[in-house]
Amino acid sequence: MSVEIILLALSPIFITFIAYEFFKHRKQYDIKDSLTNTALALLHQGSDAIALVLLMPFFYWLHQFALFDISLSLTTVFIAFLLQDFLYYWFHKASHHIHWLWAAHVVHHSSTKMNFSTAFRQSLMYPVAGMWLFWLPMIIIGFDPNTVFTVVALNLAFQFFVHTQIVEKLGWFEKVFNTPSHHRVHHSVNKAYLDKNFAGVLIIWDKIFGTFVEENVEKNGACRYGIIGQIKSHNPFFISFHQWQHMFKSAVKAKGVKAKLRVLFAYPTSSVPTKSILVNKDSESAKV
Ligand SMILES: [Zn+2]
Ligand SMILES: [Zn+2]
Numbered sequence: 001m002s003v004e005i006i007l008l009a010l011s012p013i014f015i016t017f018i019a020y021e022f023f024k025h026r027k028q029y030d031i032k033d034s035l036t037n038t039a040l041a042l043l044h045q046g047s048d049a050i051a052l053v054l055l056m057p058f059f060y061w062l063h064q065f066a067l068f069d070i071s072l073s074l075t076t077v078f079i080a081f082l083l084q085d086f087l088y089y090w091f092h093k094a095s096h097h098i099h100w101l102w103a104a105h106v107v108h109h110s111s112t113k114m115n116f117s118t119a120f121r122q123s124l125m126y127p128v129a130g131m132w133l134f135w136l137p138m139i140i141i142g143f144d145p146n147t148v149f150t151v152v153a154l155n156l157a158f159q160f161f162v163h164t165q166i167v168e169k170l171g172w173f174e175k176v177f178n179t180p181s182h183h184r185v186h187h188s189v190n191k192a193y194l195d196k197n198f199a200g201v202l203i204i205w206d207k208i209f210g211t212f213v214e215e216n217v218e219k220n221g222a223c224r225y226g227i228i229g230q231i232k233s234h235n236p237f238f239i240s241f242h243q244w245q246h247m248f249k250s251a252v253k254a255k256g257v258k259a260k261l262r263v264l265f266a267y268p269t270s271s272v273p274t275k276s277i278l279v280n281k282d283s284e285s286a287k288v
Contacts, residue, residue, distance in 0.1 A: 003048060003049075003052065003149050003150075003152060003153040003156075004045055004048065004049045004052075006150065006153040006154065006157065007045065007153055007156070007157060008045075010157050010160075014116070014119075014120075014160055017116045017160075017161070018034075018115070018116045018117050021115055021116050021164060021166060022034075022115075024166070025115070025165070025166055028113065028114070028115045028165055028166075029113065029115055029117070030113055032234045033111055033113045033117075033234070034113075034115070034117040035234075036111075036121070036234045036235075036236055036239065037111070037117045037118060037120040037121040038117065038120055039236040040107060040120065040121050040122055040123070040124075040236050040239065040240070041120035041121070041122060043124040043236060043240065044122035044123060044124050044126065046124070047124040047125070047126070047127055048126065048127060050127075051127030051132070052149065055127075055132060056145060059139055059145035059148075060145055062136065062139050062140065063139050063142075063144065063145055065140070066139065066140060066141065066142035067140060067141055067142055068141060068142035069142055070141070070142040070143055070144075072144075072147065076143075077147075080138065080143055080147060080148070080151050081151055081154075081155075081201075082202075083137075083138055083141075083143075084135070084138060084148065084151045084152060084155055085155060085199075085200050085201045085202050085205070086205060087134050087135060087137065087138065088134070088152075088155055088200035088201075089198050089199060089200065089205035089206070089209070090134065091131060091134040092105075092198040092199075092200065093198045093209075093211065094134075095129075096195050096198070097195070097267050098265055098266070098267070099247055099263065099264055099265060099266060099267070099268045100129060100130075100247070100264050100265055101129050101130070101131075102243065102268050103125065103129065103243040103244045103247050104123040104125040104126050104128070104129035104131075104243075105123065105129075106123075106227060106243045107121060107122060107123035107125075107239055107240055108121050108122055108123065109187060109226070109227050110226065110227055110230075110231055110239055111225065111226065112224075112225050112226040112230065113225065114163065114164070114165055114184060114187055114223070114225045115163065115164060115165065116160065116161075116163050116164055117163075118163045118187070119159060119160040119162075119163040123240055124240055125240060125241075125244065135148050135149070135152060155200045155201055156200075158178075158200070158201050159178070159183075159200060159201075161180070162178055162179060162180050162182070162183035163180070163183060163187075164180045165180070165184065165223075166180075167179070167180040167181075168180075168181065169181050169215075174203070175203075176202060176203065176204060177201060177202060177203055178197070178199035178200060178201055178202065178203050179203070181214075181215045182197045182199060182203050182206075182212075182214075182215070183197065183199075184215055184223045184225075185197045185213055185214075185215050185223065186198065187223070187225050187226075188223040188224055188225060189224050189225070189226055189227065189228055190220050190221055190223060190224055191220075192213060192219070192220045193213055193220065193223070195211070196211050196212065196213040197211065197212060197213060198211055247263060247264065250263045251263040251264055
C-alpha cells in the first residue's frame with residue numbers, strides 16, 4: 001500500500017479532529033493559515049506520489065542486493081517500526097542542522113499557529129531534498145520497499161495527533177512516546193526549546209541522544225510557535241520555495257567552493273534569515 005493511499009484512507013479521521021478542534025478552540029485557528037496548510041498538504045502528497053512512482057524501480061533494484069531476506073512476521077514488523085522511527089529521528093535532526101534539508105523542512109515550522117491542521121503543512125520539496133535517502137538502510141537490510149513506505153506512512157499518520165494545544169500531558173505515555181506536549185516544544189522558538197524533541201513516534205531517541213526537553217511553562221514561558229525570522233505569507237509557493245531561493249542566492253554570493261558548500265550543507269547560520277538570530281543571539285528578542 002502506498003503512502004498516499006494510507007494517508008487518504010485516514011483523512012476522514014484527520015478532518016474530524018480538525019473540525020472538533022476548530023469549533024471548540026476557535027482562537028487557535030486562523031482560517032487563512034489552515035487553508036494554506038491544506039494547499040501545502042495537497043502539493044506535498046502530489047510530489048510525493050510522483051517521486052514514489054519514479055523511485056520505486058530504483059528501490060526494488062537496490063533491494064536485490066539486500067543483506068537479509070526478511071519475511072513479514074510480528075517480530076519483523078515490530079523491528080521495521082522501531083528501525084524506521086530511529087531513522088526518522090536522524091532525518092528530522094538532520095533537517096534542522098543541514099541547510100539543504102532545512103530548506104524543505106522550514107515549511108512545516110513556518111506557521112505561528114499550532115493545531116491539528118499544522119500537521120498538513122509540509123513541503124513539496126521533500127523528494128528533492130532527499131528524505132527518501134534516510135529509508136535506504138532499511139531496504140539494504142532487507143525490508144521490502146513497500147513495507148518500508150507503509151511504515152513511513154503510519155509513522156507520519158501518528159504524528160498528526162501530536163499537533164495540538166488542547167491535550168496537556170498524558171501521564172506515563174509522555175515517558176515513551178512523542179506527545180502533543182513534546183511536539184509543542186519542537187515547534188517553539190523559546191530559547192530552551194530550539195532544535196529539541198525530534199521524535200516521530202518514540203521520544204526515547206531524544207532522551208538517548210540528548211535532545212529531549214520537557215515542556216515547562218513556569219521555567220520557559222508559554223510556547224511561541226514559528227521560526228526565527230518569521231515569514232508572513234500565505235502563498236503556498238512562496239512558503240515552499242523562499243528558503244531554497246535564499247540558500248541558492250547565498251551560495252552564489254559565497255566566495256570559494258568550501259564556502260558555497262557550507263551554505264548548502266552546514267547548519268543554517270548567519271547568512272540565512274530564518275535561523276540567523278538563532279545561533280548568535282537570544283531568540284527571546286526575535287520577532288515571531
Ligand atoms: Zn522539525
Ligand atoms: Zn510538527
